[in-house]
Amino acid sequence: MNIRAELAKFLNLCFVFSSAYMFWQTYSIVADTHSPIVVVLSGSMEPAFQRGDILFLWNRNKYSEVGDIVVYEVDNKQIPIVHRVLREHHSTKDNGKQLLLTKGDNNAGNDIPLYAGKKTYLAKEKDIVGTVKGYFPQLGYVTIWVAENKYAKFALLGFLALTSLLDDE
Amino acid sequence: MFSLSQRLQFVGNYAMTVGVVLIVLIIGSSHVDFSLKGILRNSEASISNIRPIVGLRTSRFYGAANGHPKENTRIAFDLNTDLSGLFNWNTKQVFVYLTAEYNNTDKGTVNEVTFWDAILPDAEHAVINLENARSKYSVWDYADHLSERDLRFKLHWNIQPHVGPLMYGVAQGDDIVVNVPKPAPKN
Numbered sequence: 001m002n003i004r005a006e007l008a009k010f011l012n013l014c015f016v017f018s019s020a021y022m023f024w025q026t027y028s029i030v031a032d033t034h035s036p037i038v039v040v041l042s043g044s045m046e047p048a049f050q051r052g053d054i055l056f057l058w059n060r061n062k063y064s065e066v067g068d069i070v071v072y073e074v075d076n077k078q079i080p081i082v083h084r085v086l087r088e089h090h091s092t093k094d095n096g097k098q099l100l101l102t103k104g105d106n107n108a109g110n111d112i113p114l115y116a117g118k119k120t121y122l123a124k125e126k127d128i129v130g131t132v133k134g135y136f137p138q139l140g141y142v143t144i145w146v147a148e149n150k151y152a153k154f155a156l157l158g159f160l161a162l163t164s165l166l167d168d169e
Numbered sequence: 170m171f172s173l174s175q176r177l178q179f180v181g182n183y184a185m186t187v188g189v190v191l192i193v194l195i196i197g198s199s200h201v202d203f204s205l206k207g208i209l210r211n212s213e214a215s216i217s218n219i220r221p222i223v224g225l226r227t228s229r230f231y232g233a234a235n236g237h238p239k240e241n242t243r244i245a246f247d248l249n250t251d252l253s254g255l256f257n258w259n260t261k262q263v264f265v266y267l268t269a270e271y272n273n274t275d276k277g278t279v280n281e282v283t284f285w286d287a288i289l290p291d292a293e294h295a296v297i298n299l300e301n302a303r304s305k306y307s308v309w310d311y312a313d314h315l316s317e318r319d320l321r322f323k324l325h326w327n328i329q330p331h332v333g334p335l336m337y338g339v340a341q342g343d344d345i346v347v348n349v350p351k352p353a354p355k356n
Contacts, residue, residue, distance in 0.1 A: 047290070048262055048329040066268050066281040067325050067337060084264075087282040089311045096278075099311055105264060105288060110306075112230050120229070121311060134334050163174055 033059035033130040038071055038080055039140030044104030045069070045082055052141030055082065057130025063090055063098050064124055069132040070102065075116040080129055086110055098124035196333040199259035206254055214250035214324040214340035216267065223316055223352040232309035240314040241307045242349055244284055248299040248324070250340055253292040255328050263289040264327040269320035273312060282308045316351045
């Protein structure tokens with residue numbers, strides 16, 4: 001057991017995690033959104049987006065367009081929703097606010113029942129997390145598996161511990 | 170010589186490199202295909218025979234607020250288009266939607282609303298010939314009314330890929346502007 005080698009390994013691990021964190025933060029700043037990559041959690045946009053698909057967001061647009069697929073958050077709910085813009089209304093004045101109505105492609109009706117309280121529209125500036133620009137299938141299922149299966153976390157941690165123990169370079 | 174983790178790491182890295190190269194090739198070749206076909210700029214659609222149907226609704230889910238009924242507009246329309254060119258090996262599906270743009274000059278707003286949309290799962294379903302079709306949605310203006318406004322109709326499409334960027338476009342065609350009549354007065 002070489003303490004120095006073990007510490008070096010630990011440092012290496014820290015480097016990997018901090019690079020990932022830096023990548024996330026940089027992308028957040030560039031795309032102007034607090035979560036630039038989201039994993040689809042519901043089937044309301046099927047068959048285009050299925051559970052576990054990864055979406056890449058962009059939030060530097062001033063106004064959304066009808067047909068854009070946006071990610072939004074409802075007050076008091078933590079789960080981000082990925083739906084398509086059905087209607088948009090904005091003022092022609094400078095800094096005119098934009099109101100949006102959204103709907104999931106696979107849902108029968110629009111999202112008014114999903115909005116918080118008596119709200120019947122989303123505000124672009126306040127509620128929209130980002131617009132979907134890029135798509136990658138299925139890879140995000142790992143995060144759903146870890147989040148929803150109570151044994152998955154232990155399995156993952158166990159696997160990491162086992163590999164670091166077996167690792168004798 | 171080589172430990173198990175080193176071997177795993179090597180295989181993992183190699184698989185990732187091959188994956189990235191494949192994805193870049195798929196996205197790139199699909200873009201080349203579309204630009205050779207010229208379809209992204211030159212898709213065509215004919216929208217015609219639009220007849221607005223106006224009524225009043227009293228539900229909160231149809232725009233009514235504080236007991237004031239809201240004017241709701243549906244349309245009947247004809248639509249002919251062939252969007253099969255939007256399908257290639259990287260097209261998972263095409264989402265097609267019929268919208269109307271209008272200006273509310275009283276309030277100074279620009280608006281766009283969807284009347285009808287459809288998911289096209291493959292090229293065979295991308296040839297659309299609708300006659301006297303009904304709009305999927307009952308539409309209201311958020312501020313006041315749609316009647317006496319000029320609605321400019323357009324057919325948009327959105328290519329949803331197997332992997333890569335989403336693509337959007339508008340089908341070319343005659344300028345279709347329809348003025349919505351006032352709802353019939355109650356007797």
